[in-house]
Amino acid sequence: MTSSSPAPDRFQVNLHGLIELLSEHLYSGPQVFVRELLQNGIDALHMRPDAPTGADPRPGIVLDAPGDRLTCYDSGCGLSPDDVETFLITVGRSAKRDDLGLARTDLIGQFGIGVLSCFLVSGEINVLSRSSEGEIVAWRATGDGTYRTRAWPDIATWADENPTDPEAHEWLDQGPGTIVRLAPRPDTRGWFAPDRIARLAREYAGHADADIRLRVSDREIPIGRTPWPWTLPARERIAWARENFGTTPLATFPVTVAAAGLHGLAVVAGDRITPGISPRHRVHIKGMRVLDGEADLLPPWGFFVSLVVNGDLLHPTAAREQLRDDELLAETRDELGRQVMAWLLRTARGDRDLFNRFLTLHHTGLKALAVACDTDDFLALVQLLPFSSTVGERPLPDLLTEHDDVLVADSVDEFRQMAAVATAQGTPLVNAGYAYDGTVIERYRREAPAGQRLIPVEPERFAATIDSLEPARRAEVAPLSAAAQRVLDEAGVRVEIRRFAPESVPALLLDSSHDRHRRLSRATETSGDLWAGLLQAVDDRADARPRLILNDANPMVRRLVGVDDLRVLRPAVQAVYARALLQGQHPVSAGDARMIEHAFGGLLELALTGTERS
Numbered sequence: 001m002t003s004s005s006p007a008p009d010r011f012q013v014n015l016h017g018l019i020e021l022l023s024e025h026l027y028s029g030p031q032v033f034v035r036e037l038l039q040n041g042i043d044a045l046h047m048r049p050d051a052p053t054g055a056d057p058r059p060g061i062v063l064d065a066p067g068d069r070l071t072c073y074d075s076g077c078g079l080s081p082d083d084v085e086t087f088l089i090t091v092g093r094s095a096k097r098d099d100l101g102l103a104r105t106d107l108i109g110q111f112g113i114g115v116l117s118c119f120l121v122s123g124e125i126n127v128l129s130r131s132s133e134g135e136i137v138a139w140r141a142t143g144d145g146t147y148r149t150r151a152w153p154d155i156a157t158w159a160d161e162n163p164t165d166p167e168a169h170e171w172l173d174q175g176p177g178t179i180v181r182l183a184p185r186p187d188t189r190g191w192f193a194p195d196r197i198a199r200l201a202r203e204y205a206g207h208a209d210a211d212i213r214l215r216v217s218d219r220e221i222p223i224g225r226t227p228w229p230w231t232l233p234a235r236e237r238i239a240w241a242r243e244n245f246g247t248t249p250l251a252t253f254p255v256t257v258a259a260a261g262l263h264g265l266a267v268v269a270g271d272r273i274t275p276g277i278s279p280r281h282r283v284h285i286k287g288m289r290v291l292d293g294e295a296d297l298l299p300p301w302g303f304f305v306s307l308v309v310n311g312d313l314l315h316p317t318a319a320r321e322q323l324r325d326d327e328l329l330a331e332t333r334d335e336l337g338r339q340v341m342a343w344l345l346r347t348a349r350g351d352r353d354l355f356n357r358f359l360t361l362h363h364t365g366l367k368a369l370a371v372a373c374d375t376d377d378f379l380a381l382v383q384l385l386p387f388s389s390t391v392g393e394r395p396l397p398d399l400l401t402e403h404d405d406v407l408v409a410d411s412v413d414e415f416r417q418m419a420a421v422a423t424a425q426g427t428p429l430v431n432a433g434y435a436y437d438g439t440v441i442e443r444y445r446r447e448a449p450a451g452q453r454l455i456p457v458e459p460e461r462f463a464a465t466i467d468s469l470e471p472a473r474r475a476e477v478a479p480l481s482a483a484a485q486r487v488l489d490e491a492g493v494r495v496e497i498r499r500f501a502p503e504s505v506p507a508l509l510l511d512s513s514h515d516r517h518r519r520l521s522r523a524t525e526t527s528g529d530l531w532a533g534l535l536q537a538v539d540d541r542a543d544a545r546p547r548l549i550l551n552d553a554n555p556m557v558r559r560l561v562g563v564d565d566l567r568v569l570r571p572a573v574q575a576v577y578a579r580a581l582l583q584g585q586h587p588v589s590a591g592d593a594r595m596i597e598h599a600f601g602g603l604l605e606l607a608l609t610g611t612e613r614s
């Protein structure tokens, strides 16, 4: 026999545990109670069926903050006794969802938990409300999870029973609305200080489209309806950015994203920003501040732009302190990225001076953008991006229009080593050693036909373009080559003699990253590392020492060919090496420093000996 199952049991919610969850894990701090009170007031104003009404003389919301308590009056739709049961008491249920359970786009609240945040600062929440039908309901809830509700058919009946609450009577006598009263616990008094409430109210609701006032010692200070920064004239926008983002912007421009109901202002930083540091944004949803800090509103390359936006359709997280990482946010991010890009191209074409100032500060950001954008934008951007080269700071397309081939060094070190010779030979050499440069050049080689003429070159291959000597001359210089090699063995370089322009350069010291890597792997190998064994297996055992190439076109080197006195040769070769070392801006080891000292000591010695003889 099967027994029929009993009626299903209901979950029990421990309010105390829930409040702890909100305060410690959801909200960043108790301050959110001010936001939630204001938010409920603003929503109630929107939900008032007869609004807007000129007949109601009351402001939308009044926050009365005498210091030892906080009362929030609103002239919104009010709550009926049924509403209290259905929405206020049922945690997680909100009147602000439509029949399908979707958040209503004209209202801010949606989760049905906000009111609980009042328990973060207050031992109890007292609500007194008059519905549009005229009933009065009082609801008093305490943090231990208990509450009492009482109802009266009209304001007169309520007033008869409550003659000692003239402020509430005065407010509710004029129409529907709600009064929420909070009082601090001993540990939360600080949150009720009038200036603190004023600051929080301004931060959260300064731009809200509602007549909000803060009452402090009989004065009423307006809080809402501060104009949005993008509606201000240009000069005031700059002052706004200075005050709010702490930067004097290089430029500001408005942005809009229809899908997110978003309007905003982009502020281009007037200071150099370290790439990778997230810019500060200020985000509002339906007029209420959601966050002031990091948000994924721009692609990573957009680190030079801060945004202040209001998006009516953006989705907040339940804590209402961040944006939900969803498709709408991704779409918004893409669109805002496109608008920053369009501003850049407009500026580059229309305001060269501003664009140059932008480049001085943010060229790395621009290169990061060039790496990430689509091909059309990339080809447009690359016309604007200067690269450091032996013929100055120039965009790649310009270099390729003026020269058949353009060489590319992929590290700053290698650029320095090869720059002098490339200059003398009349082929521009581009330095691709800074952040993103190599990737942009690689992309240009792939996506622009002219990019094929960008030729990557590293010192080793570059040396192959330097002329070798004819056999007869090679025999003549062999003694110098051997002697120089002996002198420089201790420096760990291998010596060659070739001929190259310019003749003013006596020697080049070339050290490719490939060779450095091979040296490193051998060093590790001797320490018995397992990887080193593998690396060694693929190592061709070629000579990985840096190469000192003496220039047989240089008059001084040519004179050395005839010298066999080691007292002259040694310091002379050491000095040539030292010059190449410094010219290529190679790191100077302790051994190198000793050798430089010997070189100059030896040369001085020779010079003095010559003087003494004469």
Ligand SMILES: Nc1ncnc2c1ncn2[C@@H]1O[C@H](COP(=O)(O)OP(=O)(O)OP(=O)(O)O)[C@@H](O)[C@H]1O
Binding pocket: 036, 039, 040, 041, 044, 074, 076, 077, 078, 079, 083, 087, 088, 093, 094, 095, 096, 108, 109, 110, 111, 112, 113, 114, 115, 116, 178
């Ligand atoms: N001032 C008010 N006037 C009228 N109704 C109110 C007021 N404050 C709260 N309510 C009612 O109480 C319900 C619960 O409020 P609560 O602040 O907890 O959640 P919410 O505003 O719906 O959503 P959220 O958690 O996103 O803020 C609201 O949906 C609304 O019906």
